[in-house]
Amino acid sequence: MCGILFSIQGQRTDSQEAYARTWATLQELNSRRGPSAQDVYTVSLAQDEISSRVGLMTFYGAVLHLRGDFVTRQPHVSETGNVLLWNGEIFDGIFVGHHQNDGRVLMDQLDKLSLDKGIKDHTSAFLGIMAKIEGPYAFVYYHASSNRVYFGRDCLGRRSLLWHKEQQIEGGMDLPFILTSVGYSSFKSDLLPLDEVPADGIYCLSIQSNGIKSLDRYPWIPSTIDQRVEQESLYTMQLPFGRVNSTIPSEDQLSEPFPENLKFDQAHPEVVPPVTEDMKRAISDMIEALGDSVRRRVQDIPRTGMIHDARVGILFSGGLDCLCLAALADKFLPEGEAIDLLNVGFENPRSEKARAMEEALALKRLKKQGLSNSNNHTGENNKPKAPSTKYNVPDRITGYESLSELRRIAPHRHWNFVEVNIPFEEATAKRSEILERIAPLETVMDLSIAMAFWFAARGIGYIKNEQDEMVPYTSQAKVLLSGLGADEQLGGYSRHKEQFKTASWEGLIQELQLDLDRISTRNLGRDDRIISDHGKEARYPFLCTNVVQFLSDLRVDLKVDLRYPRGVGEKIILRHVARELGFDRSSSHWKRAVQFGARTAKMTENGRSEIGQQVVGREGQ
CATH class of the missing domain: 3.40.50.620 (HUPs)
Incomplete structure (x- = not known):
């Protein structure tokens, strides 16, 4: 678990003061989430090699050491200029060894993707990697060669991610733009307002020299949706689970109800509904599925304190x-x-x-x-009571x-x-x-x-x-x-x-x-x-x-x-x-x-x- 913080800042003087106060507040709050290590990395936005800087992307990561043999600092930065802020856990879908850090493993996978000359559509390939991940996450990923920033939460929204985004303007989006793991009360009127990023897909910012050209969403879709149906986006990701089973149980599938003469409106431990053959199989499968989930979530936690902690x-x-x-x-x-x-x-x-x-x-x-106790001589009310x-x-x-x-x-x-x-x-x-x-x-x-x-x-x-x-x-x-x-x-x-x-x-x-x-x-x-x-x-x-x-x-x-x-x-x-x-x-x-x-x-x-x-x-x- 980590605190991640990202911004794209322009040079508008009217927003600089509020932005500075907001960034300082958010950096302190995110540091609480990651006491093991904190780092900052910046990327300048410029039109060409000789133009002056007209925008700045800032990445801040605070790490809580929970995966791998040693603390792996972030932001993760590759030689190709890609940057990853990762607040999540990969429990399945991408192999992470007992001694590895999952953020580093994911960054390596994304770098291989960037260097693969055979891949014609980077966005589609990137979404394919993210859709494979089983585990909670929120992330920010800058792909340098396409000048795009991807961000989002897992399909169940198990990790927090908030954003501050200004209104759309002609030719792009107004700045500053902020993503953060944690925020503050709306009563703080001197800071920029924040809202929760919906867990309805992965978002993509197309970056230009003076800010953001566009904001797109690549939605999660249920596996039961006919793929021929026209979607709102060229790119989609399939949810890793389907819709709730809508089958209505038949009378012969249902367990026998309690006898009519057994009337009560709350549980009695000794009263257990009959267990059908279908239920026996479901119980066994539930223990296996939930047990595997628990195992993956407790087996690799590094020991950072005393041996008995x-x-x-x-x-x-x-x-x-x-x-x-x-x-x-x-x-x-x-x-x-x-x-x-x-x-x-x-x-x-x-x-x-x-x-x-x-x-x-x-x-x-x-x-x-x-x-009362004073008048009762049976001793019943004189029994010692629990404190x-x-x-x-x-x-x-x-x-x-x-x-x-x-x-x-x-x-x-x-x-x-x-x-x-x-x-x-x-x-x-x-x-x-x-x-x-x-x-x-x-x-x-x-x-x-x-x-x-x-x-x-x-x-x-x-x-x-x-x-x-x-x-x-x-x-x-x-x-x-x-x-x-x-x-x-x-x-x-x-x-x-x-x-x-x-x-x-x-x-x-x-x-x-x-x-x-x-x-x-x-x-x-x-x-x-x-x-x-x-x-x-x-x-x-x-x-x-x-x-x-x-x-x-x-x-x-x-x-x-x-x-x-x-x-x-x-x-x-x-x-x-x-x-x-x-x-x-x-x-x-x-x-x-x-x-x-x-x-x-x-x-x-x-x-x-x-x-x-x-x-x-x-x-x-």
Whole structure:
């Protein structure tokens, strides 16, 4: 994971001051993403050898060392004048050896392409290389001989990339033009505005001596689209996965529903839907596909700290998705090596106040009934109670429940359950900084989710030592696994249930396709900007394109069967996978949004009236 920053700057005096402030701010912000090394490289734009410089391209790269035996600095610059800024990971599609840096390997491939005299169409060949890559990325690539700059994000948008682009003008595009991994709040009116680059294709700038001649897009297209249909661009790239399987299951394909006399509205661990032969095959294939995805994301992480430091952390709510990732990561890391389970909880005064009122009302009812501790001599109410703490949020409770099962099935693994406890005052103090990192997003829901991930990724908390005492601990893991993508593909949200109630299997399939289509615009860029602010990299095994392809091909009822109640039917295949991995009780956990599980939502009385899509105001900035 890296921070990449690029600009094309002209000589207009009216924009120089704002550009200088913007560049200095962005360079500092991107340096946080890559603490291992930082470099700058410039290319002058001129009409010919004797003309004066009329434009300047600047490339800045900040590197977080996660691939190869040593730190490989960037920008990557070749002898032919090509320049590459690379913020990504190549897990498949192009071979990268255990001791190699993937950015360097990609640059070598692109240089071979440039030197191959037999290639008549460089753009088509370049897009062919990029389309082969399996892994998250954002990049900027300058091809010197054609004077073109290519840039973009992977087809799922797993890495952040923002741009500042001025309006089109006659003969080209106004300058300055900026690309950056991370940005700032729109409230900073003295800096140039930024927007997210859509993950809908690869873009190309044709460069001329005084700036940009044109901006083109080469789109991703689904493999199911008839190639004879005229496209909006001469050049296209085929998506590495197809559309969601639209087959409606027949009655004989569906598993038997629960008996009519078995009525419940939420999960019971001992109640398991029947497993058909189709489901057995799907479970086995899912474990293989997801396991391979996890293996590729944990096997080559260099050790930069002490021998006992964890190299891998997991954003761990104790839910089904992260629990399966933990069990699979255990299979592919050396025995005895620690894995950090980062579990975040916030002090939420509004929730604490509500809980205190509920306890007071309950005590009042007991006293009224003559059942308070002072009057009750049965001893029932005198049993010792678990200590109450302001950080016993729902995800903390679920996290410890799942931890006990992890330790049962993998007793050799050293599981560091990191309690990341955030006081209300600290959350309030960091609110403005976190709001900066999610920009250009700025809704209440984005901020609530980002606060949980920002503090969890920071990794400062407490773990229990061998004497069962809580001691301070800071996670050194640079790679954090996230379960994002499971709910979108396996029907984990309440809206999937509503669609099934309203429009049966057809409506559910449409909702699953919609979630996959918009996943790049909803949260991935935001999460990348938030987590990387601490020099950490998020990796998403459920969004490996091979896993997405497998799940897209799978018949809908094998992924999600909403005839069953909550905690049973949603993400049904993953529940079966969890049981296969040895989790009995935790296989019935259901989806809880992070802002409610960690209690970052509505932290004050003023927040009671806030809605998720409301734009966060200037107060507290």
